Structures are given as C-alpha cells and as structure tokens.
Amino acid sequence: MPRFSVVVPAFQVQGYVRECLDSVLSQPFGDLEVIGVDDCSPDGSGRILDEYAARDPRVRVLHLPQNAGLGRARNTGVAHATGEYLLFLDSDDTLLPGSLAAIDRHLRACGDPDVLVFDHQRSYWWGEIRPSMFAEQLAATGTQTYTVAERPDLLTLFHVAWNKAYRRDFYLREGLAFEPGLYEDAPLANEAMICARSIGCLARVCVDYRQRYQGAITRSPGRRHFDIFPQYASLFAFLDRRPGLEAHRPLLFERMISHYLFCLRRTERVRPADRRAYFRRAVADYRRHVPPGFRPPSGAARDFRLLARGSYALFAAREGARRAAGRARRRYGRLRSVLGRHVHRAYYAFQRRLPLRPDLAVYSAYWDRGVACNPAAVHAKARELAPHIKGVWVVRPGAAASLPPGTDHVRPRSRRYWQLLARATYFVNNVNFPDHLVKRPGQRHVMTHHGTPLKSMGLDQQPYPAAAARTDFAGMLRRADRWDFSVTSNPHSAEVWDRVFPCRYEDLPAGYPRNDRLATATPEETARMRARLGIPEGRTALLYAPTMRDYRRGYVPRLDLERLCAALGEEWTVLVRTHYYYGRDRTLRELHDRGLVTDVSRHPSVEDLCLASDALVTDYSSLMFDYAVLDRPVVIHAPDWETYRDSRGVTFDLLSGRPGETPGATARTEDELAGVFLSGAWRGPEAEELRSAFRARFCPYDDGRAAERVVRRVLLGEAPETLPRPEPGPTRPEPGSTRSGERKDDPDDDGQLVPSAP
Known part of the structure; x- marks a missing residue:
C-alpha cells in the first residue's frame, strides 16, 4: 500500500498537466501513486497522462467516457486509490519540491491524524507569488492534533480540497464525496473537518495555486456560480443526517453566508445582471438554515442583516457607496501625491539656495x-x-x-x-x-x-x-x-x-571598507561569531550563499540542501544565506526548524557569517571576492553556468581552472559538490594554489585600511599620494574549531593540524 494516492483530474489543461505531474513524480519521497483522471478532455490532456503512465508505473490513468466535472472525476479517482492518505491536486497546480516528504514527516509527528491541513501560495500569470494568510494559524498548532469542537477556528482555514491530506479509511468511513457542479470543494472540505477525530496543521507551503490569465472557472462570470447554492444545501443536508455534529451549525452557517457575499461582490463571478436573482437565492438560504439565536459576525453584521431582511435595494445602495468611496480614496491619494510632489519640489529648490554645510x-x-x-x-x-x-x-x-x-x-x-x-x-x-x-x-x-x-x-x-x-x-x-x-x-x-x-x-x-573587518579579525572574534551562531565545537561550517538570477523570478533553489546535509553527515554545519532581493523562503525555514541547516538570510552582518565559517560555497555571488580576503576555501557550485553566462554576461570565465579566475574547487552537480568535501578536495593543494592566485588578483588593497583611505581622501581632502599605501594583507587565521577528519591541536606540537589515522 503506497503512503499517498494523489488524484489528478484533467480537463483542457494540456499546457499545464506535464508541469503538474513532474512536480509530483520528481519528489524525493517516492512512496506514492498518481491517479490521473481524464475527464473526457477534448485536448491532449489524456494523451499526456498516458505518456506518463507508460514510463512510470506509479501513474495510473482513468479515461471517463463523457465529461463528468471536477467533483465526479475526483470521486472516480478516489474509488481506484489504494494509498494510506488521499491528496487532491488540480492539474494546473503544482506541488513544491520536498512537499510530500514534509507532509509525511508531519503526519508521523502528529500520530497520523484523520486530516492534515497544509499551506499554499498563489502564483499569478504575471510572475508574482503571494503567500496565503494562514501561515501563523497553521503554525500555532505545532504537532498537536485537535477536533473542530476543540478548535473551532480550524473551520476558518481555506475550505478547498487540495490543501489537505485525508486518511483514506477515514474518508471512506465517513462517506465523503464531491457533489457535481462548481464550488464542490466547500461542502467536502467542511464535512471532513467536522467529522475528523484528529486534525493536524503544517505551516509549510506545499501547493502552488496557479492563477491563470484566463480559463479559471472562478474568473468566468455567469450563471454557473449559482452552483454554490446546491453545494451548501448538500452540506446542511449532511448536518441534518448527523445530529451529533449540530454544534457546528452556527459557524458553518456563518461561513456559507460569508462565501455567498464574497462571490456576490465580484463581477468576475456574478454578473451585474444576475445580482438580484443571486441575492434572492442567498436570502432564501439564509432564512432556511439560520440557527436559532444566531448572531452575525461583528465585521459583517450589517450585510448579514440586509440578507436576513431581503433588502436588495439597500444592499445594492451600500455596495454602490462602498465602491464610490473606494474610487474617491484612490483619486484623493493620487491628488495628494501630485500636490506633495509639487510642495517637496518647491521646498527642495528653496533649500538649495542656502549655503552648503561642510x-x-x-x-x-x-x-x-x-x-x-x-x-x-x-x-x-x-x-x-x-x-x-x-x-x-x-x-x-x-x-x-x-x-x-x-x-x-x-x-x-x-x-x-x-x-x-x-x-x-x-x-x-x-x-x-x-x-x-x-x-x-x-x-x-x-x-x-x-x-x-x-x-x-x-x-x-x-x-x-x-x-x-x-x-x-x-x-x-x-x-x-x-x-x-x-x-x-x-x-x-x-x-x-x-x-x-x-x-x-x-x-x-x-x-573595500566593509572588508576591513575580515582583514583584521582575530581568532577570538571568529570564536565569538561561531558561538553566537550556535556552531558546535568541532563542526566544519559551510556558508552557502547563492546569488540571484536575472532569468528567473523569485528564489529558485539550485541545490537540494537536505540531500547535501545527508551526504555530509553530522560533522558539518551548513549556513544558508539567500540573496537580499528575495524574501523569506519557507522551505528553507523548514529545514532550519528541523536543524538540518541554519538559515542566516536575515542575519544583519555578512561579515560575521564569513568569519564564522570554514569555507564558502557559492555560485556566482560577488561574496567570493570578499571571502578571499580570509584566505579560506571557496568552492563554486555552478549547475547553470552556461545559462547564467549567456543570459547575464560575465567579465571572465569563472570555471576555466586558470589561476586568477577560478577561486578553488568546482562542482556542477550535487553529487560532485558532496564529493568535493568528502574527498578533501575543497582544501587540497590544487584548491589552495587557485585560491592564492585569486586572492592576489582580487584582494591586493584589502589590508584593513580601506575605510581610512576613503575618509582621508574624501572627507579630509588629503592628496592621493599621501594616503596609506595598500599592502597585501596577511593570511587570516582559520576558525578555531576542529574540522572533520582532523584532531585538535596538541599543545606541544608546532601548531600544525595533523590528520587523524584512518
């Protein structure tokens, strides 16, 4: 029995389904099956599913004889699933790297609950990626599990099917199934949550929820959006059959009405011509399902009351006023900005008439x-x-x-x-x-x-x-x-x-003035930096600092850090610093929380990180030139050198192997990178010779007096010939820790580290 059954329904997604399947099948966690359901798609989606099934035995394909819709296609996939847990993935979305392994780990940490809810992100067709609003709420539960009775706020999580892992025997026991029509996720997600005897939460982004330019049903206005009413009718019918779940009715009712109002306000869903009819249907459901003594939520109490009274004219007038106020605020903001610019320009011009301050x-x-x-x-x-x-x-x-x-x-x-x-x-x-x-x-x-x-x-x-x-x-x-x-x-x-x-x-x-610290640091300062970063005594610390890519948007990991750490073993500590252009990376944060790496992306001083580390691993970051001041090993991991070189342009061939161009050992693959360290090539004679030539070429002025030269020339006006002459800095002391494969210094020896016996 596989751990996971991933159900992937496909209909008119031939441009996306390959990426979707690749995101699942390329996961390091391989104990899974993929059930692709061709919902009688008129394009090449079914053929693509068959191609994957032909080359990967983990993929099974079901071809429906006629189009059944997303919900029924998912039901068909569930009927053929054999895994311990069910996951639903829409065929235009993707799983983020490492997600299945993270879900599996968290399921085990939570004791294999009935339902595990995980986080997602939205990626827009113009390249923007936005996190969800649920990260803190998901993180608050840790590895504890709850029922909705214990934590009613769990029902406020995004009620879709694809952000959850369902234990299959629980799913079948409760008779869960999708209803036909649009908004099919809402009833099933809520039914699963209120029936579950244990719910865990994982604050890791696992699904990339693609927001397409066109083709998304939720952005196609029309009468299909009236499907929301029978969907919620099925949810309350489910409640009627389960009297033991009656306590959840008020919150589910609030969620239903909030969902109705959300759709009603969006022209990409409910057309203006359909609003009155939609409102009438919402009023009928309000009166049919309102629990006795129900109190509307404070933030939306007026809208709830208007529905209760059936006052569409007042609701429409309020919506019109709300939209007009929004337009007025935007106009005022633009006007204020224009006026502010004129005022600032005039004030700045006036100040420029006053004398300079030396x-x-x-x-x-x-x-x-x-x-x-x-x-x-x-x-x-x-x-x-x-x-x-x-x-x-x-x-x-x-x-x-x-x-x-x-x-x-x-x-x-x-x-x-x-x-x-x-x-x-x-x-x-x-x-x-x-x-x-x-x-x-x-x-x-x-x-x-x-x-x-x-x-x-x-x-x-x-x-x-x-x-x-x-x-x-x-x-x-x-x-x-x-x-x-x-x-x-x-x-x-x-x-x-x-x-x-x-x-x-x-x-x-x-x-470079910032490198004065590197040129003058003492062993004591290095030891303090290592202690502050929590680097254990005797560990070899690698600083991994990749640069940005002009040809990629956002941080795209080029190195499987979990795999590298597993290859290196516990005698190594990996510090990871992403480029400052990028925001916080949740996958990296998860590895940090698990103790596999130390995420130092937001550490205020990169100089501290350089001092604390035994070696630098980078691709094309200019940090390599600063790090050379320390005369410590630099290892280049360049998996996409040709692409980077051809898309951005470079000033010399970093991988030529020539003295003065290549700073040390190089690797093109993850296996080669691990081999560089495990074999000792990272600090061998060849790497040392390259490093020495690189340092001589790029650090000739870094003697600890760079800032002094700038201040004397610029602020004190001294002539260039009177400035302190740059002299090559001395070889800097290495971190005072015991490295992997070496013993500590003997107080009686000559200060040289002697390799331990094999």
Missing part, C-alpha cells in the same frame, strides 16, 4: 535598507578620523527599527530629508542616489559599489536582454555622472567600471 554627510546603502556594507564602514571610520563631520543615514521606514542605537537617520521624502539633500557636502552610497537628487557645486559623491563584477554591469549589460530589461542606460549614466569618487577593491574592478560607467570620476583604489 560638516554634514549623507549615507545610504542598498536603496535605504539601513546601516550596512561599505558606507557603514566609512561612517564608522569617519567618526574616528573626522568627528567634526556629522553623518546622517537615509533609511526607509520599515528598516528604522533595526538600526544601531543612536543612529541619526531620516526618512526618504520627509522635510528633513530634502534639507539634507540640499545642504550636505558629502554623499556616500553603495548604489545610486535617486534621480530627484540635484547635485550642487561643491557637493562630493562617493560611490562605494557593493561587489566585484563577475557579471556584466552598466553598459556591458546592453546585449543581454535578461539583464537589460527595463534598464534606462542614459539615466544610469546621468546618475554615474554625479560621482566624484569610485571606490575600487582591485584593478579588475577599476577596469570594468571605467568601461561600463565612462564618466568623469576619480578612481579611488582603496580596497
């Missing part, structure tokens, strides 16, 4: 995300060497709470913000300041950048559509024309910036 510097990093990167290091050194110059940070509202105590900051577009832009003498940023900044004579702009360019930048992006999309190159050069200084960390960067930003600025070969 004691004022404005700092920003990563589009006003907070105190970070090279600007933060410059500011810290300026407080030491140029305390007479006051530094103020531009910080977006959402980031203000995370600032170091005592940080003087200003919100973008506030009154003080315009004063600072108009009168400050110094501007320091690792990206460009906004276009509305008007550079005055006497103001000095410092572009610190925030990485060494492996990928093409600036004008070099023009031949690459993935990188050039929506890029205003003329505007980009206008912004670069404001720079007075371009801080470079190595000659390679200077050459690239000179070509791709061909503007009148002074190259400042200072090194």
